[in-house]
Amino acid sequence: MGSLEEAVEGLKKFLSDKDDVAVAQIEKLITGLKKTDLNECDPVKRILEGFQHFKINKFDKYPELYKKLAEGQWPKFLVFACSDSRVCPSHILDFQPGEAFMVRNIANMVPAFDKLKYSGVGAAIEYAVSVLEVQNILVIGHSRCGGIKRLMTHPEDNSTPFDFIDEWVKIGLPAKVKVQAEFGDLPLEDQCKHCEKESVKLSLCNLETYPYVQMGLANKKLRLMGGYYDFVHGKFELLEFEPHFHHLFST
Amino acid sequence: MATLSPSSFTKNFNSSIDFPITSFQTFAIFGPKLKTEQTHFRLSTSFKTGSPLELKAMKEPPGLTQKLDKNRLDRLAESENGCDLFEDLKHRFLRFKKHKFEENLGHFQNLAEGQAPKFMIIACADSRVCPSVILGFQPGEAFMVRNVANLVPPFESGPSETNAALEFAVNSLKVENILVIGHSRCGGIRALMSMQDEVDSSFIRSWVIVGKNARLNTKSAASHLGFDQQCRHCEKESVDHSLLNLLTYPWIEQKVAKGELSVHGGYYDFVDCTFEKWTLDYKGSNFGKNSRLPVKNRFYWC
Numbered sequence: 001m002g003s004l005e006e007a008v009e010g011l012k013k014f015l016s017d018k019d020d021v022a023v024a025q026i027e028k029l030i031t032g033l034k035k036t037d038l039n040e041c042d043p044v045k046r047i048l049e050g051f052q053h054f055k056i057n058k059f060d061k062y063p064e065l066y067k068k069l070a071e072g073q074w075p076k077f078l079v080f081a082c083s084d085s086r087v088c089p090s091h092i093l094d095f096q097p098g099e100a101f102m103v104r105n106i107a108n109m110v111p112a113f114d115k116l117k118y119s120g121v122g123a124a125i126e127y128a129v130s131v132l133e134v135q136n137i138l139v140i141g142h143s144r145c146g147g148i149k150r151l152m153t154h155p156e157d158n159s160t161p162f163d164f165i166d167e168w169v170k171i172g173l174p175a176k177v178k179v180q181a182e183f184g185d186l187p188l189e190d191q192c193k194h195c196e197k198e199s200v201k202l203s204l205c206n207l208e209t210y211p212y213v214q215m216g217l218a219n220k221k222l223r224l225m226g227g228y229y230d231f232v233h234g235k236f237e238l239l240e241f242e243p244h245f246h247h248l249f250s251t
Numbered sequence: 252m253a254t255l256s257p258s259s260f261t262k263n264f265n266s267s268i269d270f271p272i273t274s275f276q277t278f279a280i281f282g283p284k285l286k287t288e289q290t291h292f293r294l295s296t297s298f299k300t301g302s303p304l305e306l307k308a309m310k311e312p313p314g315l316t317q318k319l320d321k322n323r324l325d326r327l328a329e330s331e332n333g334c335d336l337f338e339d340l341k342h343r344f345l346r347f348k349k350h351k352f353e354e355n356l357g358h359f360q361n362l363a364e365g366q367a368p369k370f371m372i373i374a375c376a377d378s379r380v381c382p383s384v385i386l387g388f389q390p391g392e393a394f395m396v397r398n399v400a401n402l403v404p405p406f407e408s409g410p411s412e413t414n415a416a417l418e419f420a421v422n423s424l425k426v427e428n429i430l431v432i433g434h435s436r437c438g439g440i441r442a443l444m445s446m447q448d449e450v451d452s453s454f455i456r457s458w459v460i461v462g463k464n465a466r467l468n469t470k471s472a473a474s475h476l477g478f479d480q481q482c483r484h485c486e487k488e489s490v491d492h493s494l495l496n497l498l499t500y501p502w503i504e505q506k507v508a509k510g511e512l513s514v515h516g517g518y519y520d521f522v523d524c525t526f527e528k529w530t531l532d533y534k535g536s537n538f539g540k541n542s543r544l545p546v547k548n549r550f551y552w553c
Contacts (some may be wrong), residue, residue: 016473027552029506042547043428043430043513043515044371044530044550046369047386047456047517047528048528048552049525050270050385050386050387050388050389051385051386051387051526052552053387054385054386055524056385058384059524060524065495066524068341069379069521070435070436070521070522073377073378073379074344075378081424083361083393083395083396083416083419083420084366084389084394084395085366085368085390085392085393085394085395086362086363086366086390087386087390088381088388088395089345090381090384090388091351091383091390092343092344092347092388093340093343093347094344094347095343095345095378095389096341097378097379097380097381097384097385098378098379099378100378100381100399101376101377101378102376102378103397103398104395104396104397105398105412105413105415105416105481106412106415106416106419109361109412113453115452115457116456118411118412119396119403119457119458120399120411120412120413120458121412122454122457122458123398123399123439123453123454123455123457123459124376124399125454126454126455126474127376127399127438127439127455131438134413136336143363144363146419146423147419162415162418162419163409163410163413163418164411164414164415164417164418165418165419166325166413167409167410167415168412168415169415175551184440221388223336227340229364231352231359231362232363233350234352234359235362235448236344236348236352237340238337238340238341240337248321
């Protein structure tokens with residue numbers, strides 16, 4: 001707190017300057033500093049205030065809705081999003097309680113169906129599709145994804161391997177290979193951006209390998225979508241994934 | 252035999268151009284299992300980013316300022332017309348962009364350079380318990396893992412999505428707090444408590460078995476209670492076991508021992524709208540797998 005006050009006081013000295021542009025910039029800086037400082041507060045206090053705000057402004061205001069939700073959930077969406085603190089779909093797509101069954105993991109990845117591995121993801125898909133009968137699965141990638149960057153740079157950068165992260169992001173290896181083949185001459189930042197999108201497409205393809213997803217698609221009860229949130233430019237892209245199965249033979 | 256044809260996602264969305272539903276892109280499937288299939292991407296509506304407008308601070312999403320009832324939930328995506336769904340998502344994003352992103356542009360520009368969240372949250376994927384909603388976490392505040400029944404597998408279980416996220420949050424982002432949040436009427440915990448001994452090949456079973464110690468403790472401590480009450484007991488017991496499992500990660504235990512990282516449990520009851528929170532009281536050598544979890548700073552908010 002002491003250092004924040006000193007910084008704010010220091011900046012205020014420049015406010016006497018007659019340059020309007022500079023004054024506006026300095027005021028913006030002061031506001032920004034104060035906002036950042038909200039993060040410094042006691043975690044218990046932070047959680048309590050957040051919960052109180054929710055209770056007063058949402059739960060108590062809409063009792064019928066929350067009473068219904070207490071009885072069960074009927075979300076229309078299963079959403080896969082990155083664990084990144086900046087990309088929660090409840091913010092960027094305004095999902096309200098009850099609307100989206102939400103899985104969040106590093107780089108919003110969906111591994112291919114494998115009974116022996118990644119049962120966490122499998123359990124979420126199985127539960128959402130077979131039990132909750134969601135109608136839409138949305139995989140959302142995002143800009144400047146740390147997980148995708150790790151995928152694109154390791155092990156070529158000779159950095160120390162992580163215990164678990166590297167094994168996880170390997171799911172995206174086919175996307176990395178594709179991007180390096182097509183865009184290998186571009187700077188790393190651009191390659192990463194391409195891989196962030198390519199990885200979403202890969203995850204959508206991997207979703208198709210789950211039997212309950214295949215059934216949902218075949219019965220036209222399930223729709224797959226990919227999204228990309230660019231928080232650098234404030235943009236969102238959405239695309240629909242339409243699998244097309246060729247019937248090859250019958251026996 | 253269907254052929255694979257590689258392609259790339261080339262359509263860019265430009266803020267000044269509105270693309271109607273246009274082209275089909277063929278996309279190659281990865282992996283030998285899917286050689287017989289081709290897929291097509293259909294580009295749906297673009298998102299006009301538009302120019303910044305005169306902004307008013309918005310306390311709640313506009314959808315909730317109307318008299319909300321279950322019909323709104325039903326209306327979303329029940330429409331036979333897929334375009335309604337896309338339009339709805341588009342408008343949701345544009346609302347966020349207008350009322351949050353552009354209103355706090357400096358803050359979001361800072362965030363774009365990097366994240367420094369103080370919290371890592373492990374919460375259930377249940378649609379009713381998003382921590383951004385119930386605890387008001389704003390962009391940049393909380394690195395979040397959401398899985399079925401908010402479980403944390405122990406270190407010895409090997410690589411998983413949850414511990415990859417733990418490794419990133421603790422060792423790269425250096426979060427100061429980990430909070431595991433359980434909740435009422437958890438379907439995953441119910442599945443754990445309902446499991447019979449016969450072989451069941453479902454993913455749900457393979458995953459929730461991570462919480463088997465919580466189930467054992469519940470069965471021994473709460474067998475006199477009805478099944479619903481046992482599930483409730485297990486929901487909280489499972490959070491405690493997840494906190495113990497967190498300490499099986501050497502890099503977590505080291506930081507907790509040094510006081511650089513605090514580990515907390517939480518429980519959200521959406522029937523009564525209450526929140527409990529407790530903090531692991533780590534004192535080193537007294538920890539063992541079979542000991543009760545020592546806690547401090549237990550709060551109950553209602």
